Amino acid sequence: MAERERKGTPPFGGVFVARNQVLDAAGVARAVKRMAHEVVERNSGLTDVIIIGLQTGGVPFAEAMAQALLSIENVEVPVGKLDVALYRDDINLRPVLPEAVTEVPFDLRKKVVVLVDDVLFTGRTIRAALDAIIDHGRPRAIQLAVMVDRGHRELPIRPDFVGKNLPTRRDEAVNATLDDLLNQTDRFAEVQQRAIRKVPALRGKTVVMAFFEDSTRTRSSFDLAARRLSADVVTFRAGSSSVNKGESLRDTVETISAMGIDGIVVRHSSPGVARQLTNWTDASIINAGDGQHQHPTQALLDCYTIRQKRGDLLGKRIAIVGDINHSRVARSNVAAFTKLGAEVVLVAPPTLLPASLDGWPVKVEPDLDSIIGDIDIVYLLRIQTERMKEAMLPSDREYRSRWGLTLERARRLSPEALIMHPGPMNRGVEIDPEVADDSRSVILDQVANGLPVRMAVLFRVLGAGQFEEQDNGAQTSGGRR
């Protein structure tokens, strides 16, 4: 992948376009074949050679190169794919999004990597690719093959194999498309599979974890996500004392901002705090849960988990069960699930539904038994013991008997269904202990997926230039950078 100069047109299946039509399909095939011969010449026997195409433009050439090597030497050379977005040096300068998955499923030690890209221009992409490859392991050598060399190098990078030299103007731009956050999450999930599970994307950025309400799992997840993106992380321990609840948010956020930080991940027991903070700081604000209002990254990781397990949310029937009224998770998930085409049914004790559901794109069912056999996903919410004291529920036992996912109800649930819970669970209240460990339960996957989702969010907000702010309180960030 070469920066700035590549258009979205696929290189095969017609013509290869690098601004001007430089090579037709036959010309491309000839150039690939010639380069393959050169590769063989340079690496006799092709032992230890691995081809890695740069996402996305270099990948088809890498595959074509492997095909050519097979026909020339009758050797099957492994082909990998590498996405370098997280290693770029211009992350601050413009919206840069990871475009595709990295697949380097082999040990690179003692291997010769032939890096393949479509267009070589400034050399910055290759610089990033060299760093990315080293993070996967230390190859014996790296060689570079490019279809088109446009010149204008800004770094001391030189190709080993060139399809065609083609000097061009410098100012050709490329439209960066903003992929859906969920699509990007795949790229961050891949980072978790590497030998070195860290990328330099947010190097030099400082992120503050401002958790006014304690939350071990969300904070750890965000903390780790920021660190895996190489951001510096500061934890602001606000605690949960009443003094802090009454403290001026402005004082707090101005104090934090005075340290010169780029982003604040905020969790607070009061609704609207993430939004309020944007009044007093230029740092990007990431909502990690605000009272009963919203918990956007939970919704993202839930959607990601469903897509991972079932491909798509379109047409899925999802029951969200429990204390809807006090649940930020429910509010975020109703919005996210329905936006992605799922049908949402709320199942709750009458006292734990919001006062009004006007405008909510949901159906309401009074109990779980009437729908349990007919849903694709059952999403259970945690029942807080305070609700009994507030006369909202008679007892744990009564809750379990009507709204709990008991063993008996789990038997009636489709074998294809998913069981989800944002945690922490009250085993024996909203979910029977055995059901939590059922094979349909994806509760631990949800936790695991929190990490790449939060990396995607942090990267999008802090690493990828400017994005339009959304118009409601449910936004992932209120960044005003």
Next chain:
Amino acid sequence: MTLTRIVGGEVLDANGRRKTDLVVNDETGLIVDTAGEQVLADLELDATGCLVLPGLVDIHAHLRQPGSELSETIESAALAAAVGGYTAVVAMPDTDPCVDNAAAVNDVLALAKAVKCEVVPAGAATRGRKGVDLAPVGELVAVGVRLFSDSGSTIQNAGVMRRVLEYVDGIGAADGLQLVVAQCPQMDTLTGLMNEGALSSTLGLSGQPALAEELMVARDIGLAQLVGARLHLQGLSTAGSVEAVRRAKASGASVTAEVTPHHLVLTEQACATYDPNTKVSPPLRTETDRQALWAGLADGTIDAVATDHGPCPADSKERPFDHAPFGVIGLETALPLLATEIESGDIKARIQLDQVIAALSWQPAAIVGLSNRHGGPLVPGASANICVFDPNKTWTLNRSTMVSRSSNTPFAGRELHGAVRHTVFAGTPVVANGAVVDSTGTDGAAVGS
């Protein structure tokens, strides 16, 4: 003695509108009878293009002194009142200590002597505003209290409310005084942070249903009718409350009611930003409710607009919405806000400025028995408490130029049409050309020269 002539304006009072100049005397505090002779005034206040009104009367304000002087003092509140065109303000008793005894009333009156706005202390209806034991009504009446309210808290116990109404009414009858019990009607057990409905459900903020107010309105009207006492309902916010008062009045009940400027201008939608300056009690309601409040004002169901001026220190309104206190300030902006509002849309068809002025001046004055000094027709011999209002001036509300010690208003940055130009209290200019007259009199001297 200084005579001040208010020149070129149009007088608007309970007698209607007429073009006339007024001369006021700062020694007698009265409007001078100029019939048939040429009086030479020492000062002139230009009222060209302006309405010359009886001073506005706010029957529901929290002045915070004693106890919360960081939010407001009687002195700063009096300045804010004057800037807003008010010449009389009824001070709610929810101070610290609470005004539930004669000594506390006298403390407020002592502070009020120094300011150029009449500050009228209201007394608590129950001891400590706890809603349990009767306040010493007789003792309070003796030092001048005429309105009794547990303001800021509502008497929840129906039995106690009944006794308060009976007792206050009985003392009034015995002493030949017009006394009134006032209540902000709210059922505490149904309370919430904002109006209950689709928006509160979406925002994740607890809601207070309209019913929380309407149940209490119905109860209090019923109790007042049962014992035959006067009742004043403070800060009504819902369409149902307005309708209940309308029916009560039609059936002859001795009930009066007020609404606030913020409920007449804003709806619950303002809360969607989570700005604590939109957090008020009762909460901002729906557009239907807002329209009903205007309709009530227009047909006389609602007698008065009162500010519920509630100063809060800045840092308290920089907390999360649920931890911030309720309340907004209102003295400086009431008349301009309402004048602006009736220029727009649906409201314009409902009501005339004259009706709004009545609800800001002589109607509230009558509720608390101040008509002899405030709100009366501007005729020779009447008290010289006057507000000169320029309906054509456009200005932008700026927090930093407000004179209240607090600036918790949701209206900062708003463009307003209409401004108070002069305020005259007891014959003395307190605000001239939109600015507070320096107490040394230097600014005042410049005014008429």
